[in-house]
Amino acid sequence: MDVPLENDICSICHANFHIPCQANCSHWFCGNCILQVWNHRSALHPCKCPLCRREITLLVPSEASSRQRQDPEVGEVFQGIERYNRIFGERANGLMQRMQDLPFLLKRLLQDLINPQRSLPLVMRARVYLAVKLPLLSMQL
Numbered sequence: 001m002d003v004p005l006e007n008d009i010c011s012i013c014h015a016n017f018h019i020p021c022q023a024n025c026s027h028w029f030c031g032n033c034i035l036q037v038w039n040h041r042s043a044l045h046p047c048k049c050p051l052c053r054r055e056i057t058l059l060v061p062s063e064a065s066s067r068q069r070q071d072p073e074v075g076e077v078f079q080g081i082e083r084y085n086r087i088f089g090e091r092a093n094g095l096m097q098r099m100q101d102l103p104f105l106l107k108r109l110l111q112d113l114i115n116p117q118r119s120l121p122l123v124m125r126a127r128v129y130l131a132v133k134l135p136l137l138s139m140q141l
Contacts, residue, residue, distance in 0.1 A: 002062055002063045003020065003062050003063070003064065004017055004020050004022075004028035004062075008028065010028070010029050010030040010033055011027070011029065011050055011051055012029055012030065012033035012034065012036075012037060012050060013030055013033050015030075017029075017030055018030045018031075018032065019031035019032060019061065019062075019065045019068075019074055019077045019078075020061070020062045020064075020065060021034060021059045021060060021061045021062070021065075021081060022059070022060045022062070023049055023054075023056045023058070023059055023060075024054075024056060024057055024058040024059075024104050024105075025049045025051075025052050025054040025056065025104070026103075026104050027049055027051050027052065029050075031059070031061060031065070031077040031078070031080070031081055032077050032080075034047065034056070034059060035077065035080045035081070035084065037050065038056075038084060046084075046087075046088040056088070057088045057089055058085055058088070058089045059081045059084055059085060061078065061081060065078075066078075
């Protein structure tokens with residue numbers, strides 16, 4: 001699913017989604033809301049999902065939001081999301097984190113394969129590869 005449910009609202013601001021982003025735990029938030037949660041706590045550590053308390057290591061904006069990127073407000077939120085993903089999405093995570101993220105990443109990868117118009121970000125492709133490959137390598141050793 002590339003968009004939040006139709007009647008769903010952001011669990012942070014309790015309003016309709018504005019620039020919806022999906023976290024690696026599969027929960028949806030307004031892009032600006034989740035970035036404020038991150039900045040409010042500690043910009044040195046990834047924030048935890050306000051709903052399930054899992055560490056958020058990846059934020060994926062909806063496809064519809066990506067098309068509005070020329071809007072200055074949307075562009076600013078996208079820069080924040082890209083910065084967040086650069087800092088926390090590429091760092092080495094433990095095996096448990098990779099296993100927890102695998103269903104989310106595989107679902108996104110499948111959507112990317114089905115729809116040739118979409119382009120999965122490089123950081124997500126790398127995470128899917130590492131999530132699948134590293135546990136297999138460790139089992140062979």
